[in-house]
Amino acid sequence: MKEHIGNGSAGEVSLLRLYLLRGLYLLVAVGLGIQVWPEIINRSGSWELMEGVVQCMLLAFWALCVLGLRYPLQMLPVLLWEVTWKSVWLILVALPLWASGQMDDVTMETVAASLLVVIFPFIIPWRFVFAHYVRKRGERWA
Secondary structure (H helix, E strand, O other): OOOEEOOOOOOOEEHHHHHHHHHHHHHHHHHHHHHHHHHHHOOOOOOOHHHHHHHHHHHHHHHHHHHHHHOOOOOHHHHHHHHHHHHHHHHHHHHHHHHOOOOOHHHHHHHHHHHHHHHHHHHOOHHHHHHHHHHOOOOOOO
């Protein structure tokens, strides 16, 4: 028996796809948890401005991915944001540095970490995204 979630054929998401989404949220939550929580728990002193911003954003992303384990479709905008910002960063920042031969080790580490995003488009249910975020009528303005 194949269970589908959603309304209408374009908005249906298979149970398998829901499990794949949950697996993606779990992968991100575990990976970020290993990276972020020790930084937060073991920090001694204050962070530099941008380091503090990054750590707080990563912690917020971690929390939203944990929530995605329970609500994988409702938390899709979080994954869409991740795909968008990493793609933009890879194209506008990393690619020109690489093409000009100016890629340093720190940037290359960020590139390696960011390339995990290449699996996201294969797991995101694009027909659901299109049906619920493009074709669906938006809320009224007034």
